[in-house]
Amino acid sequence: MMDKNRPKTRKDRIMDAALRIFAEKGFQNSTITEISKAAGVSEATIYEYFGTKEDLLFAIPEKISNDTFEESSKVIPYIKGVEGKIRAILLFYVQLYQSNPNYSALVLLQLMSNKRFRHTPAHAAIRKSSHALLDCIRDGIADGTFKKDSNPYLIRSMFMGTVEHLFIHWHMQGMPKRKPGIVDILDPLIEIVFDGIRARKEDSGTTLYLKLEDAGVLEQMIKKKDGGTSSKDKTK
Amino acid sequence: MMDKNRPKTRKDRIMDAALRIFAEKGFQNSTITEISKAAGVSEATIYEYFGTKEDLLFAIPEKISNDTFEESSKVIPYIKGVEGKIRAILLFYVQLYQSNPNYSALVLLQLMSNKRFRHTPAHAAIRKSSHALLDCIRDGIADGTFKKDSNPYLIRSMFMGTVEHLFIHWHMQGMPKRKPGIVDILDPLIEIVFDGIRARKEDSGTTLYLKLEDAGVLEQMIKKKDGGTSSKDKTK
Amino acid sequence: MMDKNRPKTRKDRIMDAALRIFAEKGFQNSTITEISKAAGVSEATIYEYFGTKEDLLFAIPEKISNDTFEESSKVIPYIKGVEGKIRAILLFYVQLYQSNPNYSALVLLQLMSNKRFRHTPAHAAIRKSSHALLDCIRDGIADGTFKKDSNPYLIRSMFMGTVEHLFIHWHMQGMPKRKPGIVDILDPLIEIVFDGIRARKEDSGTTLYLKLEDAGVLEQMIKKKDGGTSSKDKTK
Amino acid sequence: MMDKNRPKTRKDRIMDAALRIFAEKGFQNSTITEISKAAGVSEATIYEYFGTKEDLLFAIPEKISNDTFEESSKVIPYIKGVEGKIRAILLFYVQLYQSNPNYSALVLLQLMSNKRFRHTPAHAAIRKSSHALLDCIRDGIADGTFKKDSNPYLIRSMFMGTVEHLFIHWHMQGMPKRKPGIVDILDPLIEIVFDGIRARKEDSGTTLYLKLEDAGVLEQMIKKKDGGTSSKDKTK
């Protein structure tokens, strides 16, 4: 990141212009001519820095996600507890998407449908924080914070899918002002998921044994409940 | 759906070919020429049925989602209980996406990024089941199944976002065989969300504080629970 | 060839225009735009008939040389004697080059330096008459018309190389009017080569068996031989 | 030629690289960028030494043919007899083409089709040896070595055309190894042409002696023939 006050290089100006235009009109509907004009350089200059229009497309998220990951790496390690870490990762993620809507539009609407994207350094860069999130979830399962039978991939998909869904539809609606910003949705989201996967020793159920006269009935209940629970196990 | 054994009309053949090709190569990378060849008609014929290439694009999900909604409408009303209904809606949704990967690729990867799509009958058609889902969640909040302070939009986003995320990444990876199919993820997903949002008085824990004098009360409780659980079983 | 009075098809018009422009300005300096204007069609139409600019380039000599070969095949077989046949083949060759200077410019100046040309049907078509010529020379060697130790490839190269050289330089000089046209050079060329390779038993030497009493007789002989040479001119 | 051990100047390195690349890919398909990289200089440096890409193209044969002509000028004047001189000129010509295939490819395949080439010092340089050849042939006609009615232009075209043809096709075939190198074709070529154009008084002389009463006449004839023959021997 270094000196952020350094005047923008040509390369940066091109990427800035391209990000905006790609996000607004879509990759295929954007022209190099338009980008070059917006960046104040000639078309040929764009090809000096980026071999093809698609290379330019991929260069943008590569840079942004690497920069962001670098930033987040300065903070995340100092957060204790998997829940806090997860919260922090998601917060970085959502804040990036919200503070840079062009970037989120690019990633969520343009890149997902590009078959070549997933063989790209940009894709790898984006997946780094996704991996970090998965690791936290696994840690939480391992250390007993979360239920042993939780599917970490599903948990991650719930977090990321929900956030992505919210942003995709926010973009599809033309990015309206939202009273509760998407960041504000983060806490309820996390709360619901954590509630759903937190290990049950803290569950009120622990008090059950206190006043039950008929242990047999309880046993049946528990068995039945286990049946439901174990059916979930199959899907793991 | 009508008579499914009727020989395919030209229009259907065109839409079939277009769906496949749009899904495989993306809307912009597909050509009318290729579609016309795959459909066995001339290019001009496509323009007889569909005014523009984009009209053709939108006609496909409109038909499919309307047909599917019609199908699901025959079943959903007869399912009792919001949880069961929600489960059923999601199941239809996932099964459609899984059984017709070209369709899910089209909707999730091609249409999302099309700005004109959201002013389209196709978009309205697709949103119908999304509305139904939201209605169920609201019902659940209203009838006390879910916590009063639940955000129904968030709940819906969690369901749909997670499913969409799973499908998007399945497509991005080239639709690999999955041992637990995405349908099988549905139960754990629903379980986690429901666990996270269920009103706590119904939690087995809270009621258990009561002194249980006889099995009859418990039995009723269990039946109630079975009702919910068994509804799930049917759909599996 | 069929009906030559049929109105020119679009395809023919394109090839005609392209031949002229390629010949005048060179392949690389000709533009599809210019050709399309000259042919009175749109640029896209050119791409309907010829996949690429280079395909168009190759299509022209393919057609012309096939047509010419077909024409010559109607005549050559009825000519008796290898010398006559060779003369006829070369005559066709030179007349084609002379009557269609754009074609000769194309073949000699544009195609020779194209590495892909030699893997082309056009190249094969052009080589057909070259093969025919080689066969005649071989026949001449086999039947004793030419010296047994003649190198047929060399003979052919002498004929074709000389003709090509003359045409190349004629083109390089801007195709000036030549008092003796290149066709008129053909006879002396053939005479020199034949003189150089004819088996010697038929040589004038046979007359020398006569007893020579004085130089005067010899002088007459020489004159006579000159007469013979000029008598051959009739075939011009 | 001067000192050949002097380290290559920048200019020479550029010309060397350009010759190779022009020959391999053709003038139009070669880029200044590629040449500059191969020469180890910047593109701008090429423009320091050569005003345009085409100037660079023309500078190469100008230098090579001048150098070669200079070399050949040291030898040719000391060869006696037109046949020997012709043989020597052709030998220089063929050896240059064979020892420097990039050069022959350039001259025969790239320059011929360049309309501006013929108004170039390079063209003039190349034509010098061609003129020398023509002069020799004229001398041969004037001094009675060749038939009075020989067309010197035709003779020259036969020599040069045949050689060029052989080289052009050698290049078109990808410069395959040839068992008889093109140099080895030179003798048969010259033999055939000379046989075809040699003044006839020397003809068929071998049988002449049989019945000649006056040996004096024969002697003169034989002497003349020896002059021509011996000149050939030197160069063999």
Next chain:
DNA sequence: AATGAATGAGGGTTCATTCAT
């Protein structure tokens, strides 16, 4: 003398769409 950086100018190619038949 040497060059890094920038670009003007242009060309081949594509394709959705039209329309006479």
Next chain:
DNA sequence: TATGAATGAACCCTCATTCAT
């Protein structure tokens, strides 16, 4: 209704050339 044939309108990309340093 169906289509063969035609094209207008773009767009990506290339590259010889320039010029400030």
